[in-house]
Amino acid sequence: MGTDNLEELKEVMYRKGFGTDHTEELEQKLNSGEREFLIKHNEKVKGDHAAFTIHFARGGEENKAYLNSFDLAYYPNSDTGMKPMFQNFPAKFLITAAEALRLLKHGTHVAVNKTLHNKNHEKYNTWISIDTTGAKDEYGNYPLKTFHQNYYGGEAFDVKEALKQLKTPVKEIEFPMQLQNAETTLKKGNILEVTILHNGSEQKGYITVDPQHAGVKLYDRHPDLKDAIVIEHISRPKNRQGIADNNKQQANSEAVDEKKKYRPSVNWEKKSQNRGYRP
Template identity: 30%
Template sequence: MNQKNLEYLQEQVKYTGFGEGLNDEIRTKIEAGEEKFIVLHEAEFGKDKVDAVLFFSKSKESDMYFFNKYDMALAKEGETEKLAQTFYINKGNNITLKEAYNLMEGRAVNKNLTSAGGELYNSWLQLDFKQADDRGNFKLRHFNEKFGYDLEAALAKHPIKELSDESHKKDLMASLKKGNLQSVTLVRDGAEKKHFIEATPQYKSITIYDENRQRLDSRKAKSEKQAEDSGQSAKNESKKQAVPDDESGPAAKKTRSSKKKGQGV
């Protein structure tokens, strides 16, 4: 058995998010000399369950084994039908188990990738659930640097408390780049309230959810943004006195109904 190859595979599996619990099984199957073998892994993210099948194969020219891909099936709480996707293993470009879960949840993940020509580049990845290939895999959309999504600028448009501390800001951005739905504190009129956010590269923005993880309506969000920008003038509006409608008519009292407004997404 090629000991260095075994250790490399175990490290590769570990840093792809499967931990060290599969080490003994991988060793046993390699010692048995199997040409191809699979290893099973189960995980939970909150109340969602994930089943993964890891695929390994032996080189035709040597005693080396390769970790080729893993199939992942996501069973969401309260749903009977599972969502499935295959994630391929590429040197230095691996999508981790947690990142795969986030992608299957519909969120975007930021990765440093290597092109076919060997050049490094950065891109946001997101599954397109409307398009699948002939193997049944959903298409993986890319939003690279040329697309122009600036996560830091998108965050700066919102009164997020964590942005005021450089360390917290760094951690927040790192979490969002992994595709996580991240808890934040929004501050409005001196009041703090818990929300959740995710990166939305397709629209060069972030998506905001309330404390119950319900997505804020975009129209409501837009009106909240307008209210925040013109809060003081809205207060003055209700105090306006009567003004004449025209030169010949009597003075008429004008009133304007105040509208409920909120923060933009």
């Protein structure tokens, strides 16, 4: 066996977020002729430890190697003495290493948006999230929550429109370019840290995407914290959703209409900097 698709696999590894440090090992594995092989990759991200096992296999008429999937063992706070959280990510979902870590770390607080291909090679759009509170399958994986474009009843979930419906003033989404950046950030499985004006003072806020209800949530502190409170939950009205969850719909009428109260004359530089809570 040769290394005829080494360059292709190097590109795949790089785009997945595994860098270029495994090139020599990858070439050796390709030359070995093994039908299946794996490569280990470790990362420390903000105090957390992520251990990846990348699975390769050969197939097709040319018998070339391809990246089949990768496993992620996530150790919060780098505590490798504890049993890690585990998930397998098939390559077909196009999820990167960084996105996988965020999905496993934050659970249903985040989701990634992907354009994939079905069996007929037709493109379709979907949101993917991991329910880390759900029962694991026989392989040790948590349930995937996917929201296919048909889920929304033919009317696409527009993250920017959901963000614009927030009544609480948010400094980081006041202008079109900021909205675009916020949408991109949320689609990659991030929790968006923002500056908000709430109860008359300036403080931190955190925005998460809610694909199940075609909306977003605004928290007073990081949503991973048990005492985090939802300030606003923007969701598409039931009659505009392909599927509605009656138990989880939240009315927006409880949110204080601070946009009307403060805009368009919000002066972020002069507002109180007292956060009023732990970061």
